[in-house]
Amino acid sequence: MSAPASALAAPGSARPDGFALGLALAALAALSLVVARDVGTRQLLLLWIGFGLGASLFHASFGFTGGWRTLLARGSSRGVRAQILLLALSSVLFFPVVAGALPGVRAAAALAPAGLSVLVGAFLFGTGMQLGGGCGSGTLFTAGSGHVRMLVTLAFFVAGSLIGTAHLHWWAELPSVGRVSLLAPGWAPALVAQLAVLGALYLAATRWERRRHGRVRPLLERDGRPFLTRLVRGPWPLWWGAVALALLGLATLVVAGFPWSITFAFALWGAKLAQAAGVDVTQWPYWNGAYQQLALSRSVLYETTSVMDFGLLLGAMAAAGAAGRFAPAEPLPARSLLAAVLGGLLMGYGARLAYGCNIGGMLAGIVTGSLHGWLWLAAGFAGSALGVRLRPWFGLDGGGRR
């Protein structure tokens, strides 16, 4: 998740944008009516949770892409430390739930095979997110806040996801250790071990920044504005974002019965568009799965990740409207658009190979105790390192023609 500089610019003084705020709230109200009438209360709740996620992501500018890039390129660890805080909080909240330790609450872990397809897919995704300028949720929330370049990234993200579904059966045959749950020894010892690893990563990130800059910028920063003003109009401190995402992630887990996920919807949208164009995707092995078949055969509003993604887009739009930062003017040189195209394709394709993006694959995997989530993190970070090096070739980060 990464927001362009204009979305991160010091805000708070701009007047609210009534057009964006009104459009987002009207669209949310219309969608809520249809979902409540035709699908049900559970789906309605998930739509609203998605809305909250979009608003939180925008207001906190909470980004994996930007956080990883600033660590790699500038040695600033603040974004990465906020991500580690999110992982730790979510682990504490999710482990007992997926282990069935809470009476009356049942939810499933995001278990997926830990193998070569995850390594390749996450690496491609990591490279793509640096070129595209955002990951799954980052692409959605920056597109929702009116960044035209991210619409290009999103369109090719959808295309890449569709192509990935055509090839996944081949990649899935590659070597793998299978689905490995780290909760097998018991959720409590697994949680202690996971928090220890996350704590070590936090310390390493802190030391990295201190070595580069001689000091460490704290996560907890004070702001003199009233709480409510800051809550509605932003910007939020990063730690607010981490707490909000952890709580809304827990709400998703409890209401949906499975963790927050984003990119299956992109593959579904691509498949539906392909079908409309006369391509029979049902001949592809991926679309013969039970969930996939059902998703293809019914309205997109019955599919959870799609509805949450719609909510996320609208939440970001409303938050950008409240902050007066909707649809900022931005440069769109051809090379930057080419990077958006490549980044979108790489992320879409990579997300399918890696069984999800940095949210459905990495975050959901790690905080529900799946080994593949940690593999995703390592490979995705390595891919990002390559992506950061490639960005100047596309005129990003002020890079010239090379």
Add this chain to the structure above:
Amino acid sequence: MTTRRANRWIMGSALGLAAFAVALDHTRHRLPEMQPPAGEAAGPGAASSPCGLGTSPCGLGQAASPCGLGTSPCGLGTSPCGLGDGGEAPPCGLGPPASPCSL
């Protein structure tokens, strides 16, 4: 450099197009109303029609409606993963995928 005004037009158009596509998809996949055979009044079966039909309780917001609960066939949001369905359905990622987890 795109202007703020141009961006708003682009965003508004994209949102309108997306709304049109969703509306098209939603109406296209809704099953038609069940028509009773000519000369035959709708029987009790009509009242207990499956979810998704016009006579279904789905989405009416009635507290007694099964839609949206773990055991309901209505909607993909009601994936059997981890929900209280008696444990017959496989959890996410095991066996046939029944949720978007790990797809």
